[in-house]
Amino acid sequence: MTAWTRVCEYTDLLPERGVAALVAGEQVALFRTFDGMLHVIGNRDPFTGAFVLARGIVGTRGGAPTVASPLFKQVFDLRTGECVTEAGAAVPVHDVRCVDGVVEVRLRAP
Amino acid sequence: MNELVVVGNGMVGQRLVDALHERDAGSAWRITVIGEESRRAYDRVALSSYFDGVAATELDLVGAGCYDGVHRTLHLDEAVTAIDRSARTVTTSRGRSLRYDALVLATGSAPFVPPVPGRELPGCHVYRTLDDLDAIRAAAEAAARRRGGRAAGMVVGGGLLGLEAARALRLLGMSPHVVELAPRLMPLQVDEGGGALLRRLIEALDVTVHTDCSVRRIECDRGRLLAVLTNELELDLDLVVFSAGVRPRDELARRAGLPAGPRGGIEIDASCRTPDERIYAIGECAALDGLSYGLVAPGYAMAEVVADRLSGGSAVFGGADTSTKLKLLGVDVASFGDAHARTPGALEVTVNDPVEQTYAKLVVSDDATTLLGGILVGDASRYPMLRPLVGAALAGDPVGLIAPRGSAAADAITMPDTAQVCSCHAVTKGAIREAIAVSALTDVPGVKSCTKAGTGCGSCVPLLKNLLAESGVPMSTALCEHFGHSRAELFDIVRVTGITTFTELVQRHGTGRGCDICKPAVASILASQSRAGHVLDGEQAALQDTNDHFLANIQRNGTYSVVPRIPGGEITPDKLLVIAEVARDFALYTKITGGQRIDLFGARVEQLPLIWKRLVDAGFESGHAYGKAVRTVKSCVGSTWCRYGVQDSVSLAIELELRYRGLRAPHKIKAAVSGCARECAEAQSKDVGIIATEHGWNLYVGGNGGFRPRHADLLLTDVDTATLIRTVDRFLMFYVRTADRLERTASWVAALDGGIDYLRAVLVDDSLGICEDLDAAMAKHVESYADEWAGVLDDPERLSRFVSFVNAPGVPDPSVQFRTARGQRTPA
Numbered sequence: 001m002t003a004w005t006r007v008c009e010y011t012d013l014l015p016e017r018g019v020a021a022l023v024a025g026e027q028v029a030l031f032r033t034f035d036g037m038l039h040v041i042g043n044r045d046p047f048t049g050a051f052v053l054a055r056g057i058v059g060t061r062g063g064a065p066t067v068a069s070p071l072f073k074q075v076f077d078l079r080t081g082e083c084v085t086e087a088g089a090a091v092p093v094h095d096v097r098c099v100d101g102v103v104e105v106r107l108r109a110p
Numbered sequence: 111m112n113e114l115v116v117v118g119n120g121m122v123g124q125r126l127v128d129a130l131h132e133r134d135a136g137s138a139w140r141i142t143v144i145g146e147e148s149r150r151a152y153d154r155v156a157l158s159s160y161f162d163g164v165a166a167t168e169l170d171l172v173g174a175g176c177y178d179g180v181h182r183t184l185h186l187d188e189a190v191t192a193i194d195r196s197a198r199t200v201t202t203s204r205g206r207s208l209r210y211d212a213l214v215l216a217t218g219s220a221p222f223v224p225p226v227p228g229r230e231l232p233g234c235h236v237y238r239t240l241d242d243l244d245a246i247r248a249a250a251e252a253a254a255r256r257r258g259g260r261a262a263g264m265v266v267g268g269g270l271l272g273l274e275a276a277r278a279l280r281l282l283g284m285s286p287h288v289v290e291l292a293p294r295l296m297p298l299q300v301d302e303g304g305g306a307l308l309r310r311l312i313e314a315l316d317v318t319v320h321t322d323c324s325v326r327r328i329e330c331d332r333g334r335l336l337a338v339l340t341n342e343l344e345l346d347l348d349l350v351v352f353s354a355g356v357r358p359r360d361e362l363a364r365r366a367g368l369p370a371g372p373r374g375g376i377e378i379d380a381s382c383r384t385p386d387e388r389i390y391a392i393g394e395c396a397a398l399d400g401l402s403y404g405l406v407a408p409g410y411a412m413a414e415v416v417a418d419r420l421s422g423g424s425a426v427f428g429g430a431d432t433s434t435k436l437k438l439l440g441v442d443v444a445s446f447g448d449a450h451a452r453t454p455g456a457l458e459v460t461v462n463d464p465v466e467q468t469y470a471k472l473v474v475s476d477d478a479t480t481l482l483g484g485i486l487v488g489d490a491s492r493y494p495m496l497r498p499l500v501g502a503a504l505a506g507d508p509v510g511l512i513a514p515r516g517s518a519a520a521d522a523i524t525m526p527d528t529a530q531v532c533s534c535h536a537v538t539k540g541a542i543r544e545a546i547a548v549s550a551l552t553d554v555p556g557v558k559s560c561t562k563a564g565t566g567c568g569s570c571v572p573l574l575k576n577l578l579a580e581s582g583v584p585m586s587t588a589l590c591e592h593f594g595h596s597r598a599e600l601f602d603i604v605r606v607t608g609i610t611t612f613t614e615l616v617q618r619h620g621t622g623r624g625c626d627i628c629k630p631a632v633a634s635i636l637a638s639q640s641r642a643g644h645v646l647d648g649e650q651a652a653l654q655d656t657n658d659h660f661l662a663n664i665q666r667n668g669t670y671s672v673v674p675r676i677p678g679g680e681i682t683p684d685k686l687l688v689i690a691e692v693a694r695d696f697a698l699y700t701k702i703t704g705g706q707r708i709d710l711f712g713a714r715v716e717q718l719p720l721i722w723k724r725l726v727d728a729g730f731e732s733g734h735a736y737g738k739a740v741r742t743v744k745s746c747v748g749s750t751w752c753r754y755g756v757q758d759s760v761s762l763a764i765e766l767e768l769r770y771r772g773l774r775a776p777h778k779i780k781a782a783v784s785g786c787a788r789e790c791a792e793a794q795s796k797d798v799g800i801i802a803t804e805h806g807w808n809l810y811v812g813g814n815g816g817f818r819p820r821h822a823d824l825l826l827t828d829v830d831t832a833t834l835i836r837t838v839d840r841f842l843m844f845y846v847r848t849a850d851r852l853e854r855t856a857s858w859v860a861a862l863d864g865g866i867d868y869l870r871a872v873l874v875d876d877s878l879g880i881c882e883d884l885d886a887a888m889a890k891h892v893e894s895y896a897d898e899w900a901g902v903l904d905d906p907e908r909l910s911r912f913v914s915f916v917n918a919p920g921v922p923d924p925s926v927q928f929r930t931a932r933g934q935r936t937p938a
């Protein structure tokens with residue numbers, strides 16, 4: 001497990017707009033949902049291999065917060081990383097916290 | 111250019127013209143069609159609906175503009191009277207002589223009138239053309255006036271057409287007699303059991319049925335007719351309709367020395383060719399292996415074969431399905447496959463329900479594993495389900511398929527992918543499912559326009575609905591799980607309530623926080639009502655697809671393409687130099703697009719503002735290649751340079767592109783302007799196509815290239831520029847307001863009830879009284895347009911989004927790698 005890495009200010013994040021970040025050499029996608037929650041998943045779209053998930057549309061499916069890949073629109077659950085439109089696929093989920101207005105991310109072991 | 115002459119403008123002859131037109135090679139032929147009837151091709155299959163009040167114009171089968179161009183000509187009220195095969199010419203009743211390189215005979219059939227004495231008397235009719243129907247109606251009305259009451263009529267022939275004629279006479283207020291030689295009605299389609307029930311059902315409708323008998327003679331009796339039947343009955347009549355079968359019209363071919371089949375019909379081989387290699391025959395007049403088909407579907411298949419052959423293909427006609435389903439006088443009858451169990455060893459399974467008045471028979475193979483055919487009388491609702499199963503292995507007991515309603519077995523049938531769902535157009539279940547998946551079809555009109563299934567007799571339409579459901583398409587108009595409304599409904603909600611944000615809309619009218627379907631749709635609705643401000647402001651930015659979000663098109667490796675607007679495709683050398691320099695400095699792959707402009711590929715997110723800064727400084731603006739918005743207005747050089755041009759097509763194209771740039775819509779919009787009928791700008795394949803004429807402009811709408819090409823429909827002819835622009839304004843706004851999400855104008859126009867005539871009424875005659883509103887909305891758009899890229903470059907907040915990593919803005923995405931191909935960078 002790696003250490004917590006400072007990524008940005010909480011206020012740098014706009015609701016429902018992702019950003020990409022580099023954490024310990026890995027590309028992650030960081031999201032602030034409408035309710036103010038933070039989520040971090042791997043930025044790599046497993047269907048195409050392109051690092052683009054941070055640029056997807058954020059929304060909900062049922063109660064789950066989601067992001068849709070901008071390339072072919074597969075939808076991922078931000079909490080679990082699981083693809084909700086094509087069973088079996090998933091992206092890694094990482095830990096995120098906000099300390100004194102600063103967003104920190106810690107990679108989870110694969 | 112080769113000369114093609116088509117004899118006959120009936121259903122099949124017209125289909126040939128359309129099919130050839132749909133193929134690229136259609137342009138290799140100059141087509142001349144000679145039709146003997148006074149009307150151009152109409153839907154003869156639906157002929158009887160004329161008596162239900164359907165107007166002749168609604169039966170018209172000739173697409174708008176079909177014969178407008180220089181390559182297709184139609185002559186009506188003119189018959190071909192002779193063919194000179196050595197000179198390769200035909201002569202017509204108007205004395206015209208036409209040379210051909212290929213000749214297609216599509217002369218159909220003529221009603222067979224048995225040699226009954228008196229058959230020439232006034233009051234004796236046949237049932238084949240609209241003129242025949244007019245004559246029957248006139249005779250019925252005259253008789254009713256003369257008698258001051260009901261006229262009396264008789265139909266000779268109790269087959270499919272005879273019963274249709276009987277129905278017509280019922281609609282004209284008569285209680286007709288039907289005389290049939292065979293022991294039962296519809297002897298070709300139904301068996302004894304089915305025939306018995308059919309007779310009971312038909313007699314209950316005030317039709318008197320005489321089977322096993324024929325007409326001995328018809329006499330004139332004080333202005334009326336007296337028919338004597340072979341069973342010695344005498345009928346007092348006002349009119350007689352002969353409907354005792356048809357005979358292929360092969361007389362023209364016979365006179366030219368072409369052989370006919372044993373039961374008539376011009377002999378053809380599987381390529382639909384007669385022994386003269388330049389002459390084809392298709393439709394009811396043709397006979398393959400001695401057999402001619404009295405149905406339209408086999409004729410259509412032949413037309414497709416000949417269109418393919420004339421385009422250099424090698425398609426063959428392999429016989430056809432003669433299944434039929436009818437609602438005769440409100441009585442359902444269907445017969446399909448080997449209905450009479452002629453296959454050796456075939457078994458019959460019958461369910462006869464005297465209470466429900468239904469009769470069903472299935473013919474199965476000797477081991478009861480394969481369905482071969484069947485007959486349904488009284489209730490044919492399972493016909494669309496059963497017909498495609500012919501030839502397929504049955505999962506369980508065949509009785510289950512025709513068991514009384516409600517039993518689970520019958521409703522749970524699943525067809526194999528190879529089953530033919532639409533026999534009119536030979537479309538399999540597999541093909542329809544694929545179309546549903548590939549084109550993300552969500553409704554029956556979509557399936558129809560994409561696959562043609564359901565556009566013939568219509569009997570497979572219920573099945574199309576099932577297939578959509580089976581493919582997991584929710585059959586509601588709800589946009590997605592967050593909104594129960596269609597796009598058009600949301601448009602109205604936004605317009606009426608004045609809501610300006612997604613959050614307010616979803617909180618008041620939806621649930622959850624939206625998704626990749628509703629968010630861009632709502633963004634587009636807000637944008638087209640000029641309610642949104644810049645696309646990247648506040649919440650608005652979070653609604654955009656990545657393309658709109660970064661004002662560029664995402665590529666498969668996560669980089670973007672850059673497309674500056676080049677209105678009408680006209681560009682100065684200096685501006686070309688700027689594009690060239692930018693492309694060189696950022697090492698962007700450069701390509702001329704199919705839309706007359708230049709696309710620069712491979713820009714990383716953080717490079718986009720730098721690239722656009724240079725482009726905007728040089729006077730370029732966003733080309734909206736990323737948006738569901740107006741793309742390009744293609745032009746040809748037109749009268750400025752071209753020796754054929756009759757109007758200044760470039761100026762108009764530029765004017766239109768500048769007028770509509772930035773307009774957000776349910777889908778992208780493309781337009782083109784050609785300087786003359788040679789159509790170098792391919793306007794007829796565009797959402798809005800304009801072709802110059804000597805007197806002004808012709809306006810076409812609803813064309814499409816892409817996945818399912820569609821020729822645009824002619825909306826206006828010879829109008830001046832002001833009228834043209836006003837109408838395009840209205841057309842676009844009407845589309846923007848009412849079309850569904852991701853619906854191009856082609857399918858929107860095709861699905862409009864009343865089609866192009868309706869559209870003309872709305873846009874030109876203001877039949878809905880909305881033109882003022884549409885005009886105002888477009889005026890507002892034009893006035894509020896501002897270049898989106900300039901808007902980004904001016905604003906540090908908007909610019910701040912264009913970074914690779916929020917915590918390492920200087921580091922380019924390490925995953926983006928290139929290699930070199932033909933001297934340019936392409937994704938590794």
Ligand code: SRM
Pocket residue numbers: 663664665671672673701702703704705706707708709735741742778780795796813814815816817818854
């Ligand atoms: C660049 C270009 C191909 C080229 O190298 O020439 C192109 C490229 C793309 N086309 Fe196209 N189309 C291009 C001309 C066309 C044309 C020809 C034309 O416009 O004259 C057509 C057929 C005409 C038509 O639209 O009716 C065409 C029919 C499509 C379709 C199918 C649309 C349909 O209604 O069936 C799509 C898919 C869609 O939009 O859903 C598509 C989608 C695309 C997308 C946007 C796919 C995507 O989402 O990544 C491609 C990315 C463009 C980019 O990154 O810049 N493109 N595309 C052409 C850009 C023209 C321009 O200057 O804007």
Ligand SMILES: Cc1cc2nc3c(=O)[nH]c(=O)nc-3n(C[C@H](O)[C@H](O)[C@H](O)COP(=O)(O)OP(=O)(O)OC[C@H]3O[C@@H](n4cnc5c(N)ncnc54)[C@H](O)[C@@H]3O)c2cc1C
Pocket residue numbers: 117118119120121122123144145146147154155156157158188189190191216217218219237238239271274359362392393394395403404405406407409567
């Ligand atoms: C009342 C009725 C109901 C029908 N119902 C059905 C149905 O439910 N399902 C089904 O599949 N089919 C049905 N049919 C049959 C269907 O209409 C025909 O199969 C179809 O019209 C055949 O098309 P065609 O082009 O071969 O012939 P037609 O449509 O008859 O066209 C032939 C044309 O050629 C013209 N012509 C002939 N000779 C010459 C010449 N020498 N020069 C110039 N022109 C010439 C004729 O005037 C005619 O206009 C029905 C027919 C009728 C009359």
Ligand code: SF4
Pocket residue numbers: 746747748749752753754755756759784785786787788789790791
């Ligand atoms: S459409 Fe006509 S005017 Fe335009 S380039 Fe072609 S031939 Fe010339």
Ligand code: FES
Pocket residue numbers: 531532533534535563564565566567568569570571
């Ligand atoms: S079966 Fe006739 S339209 Fe499909």
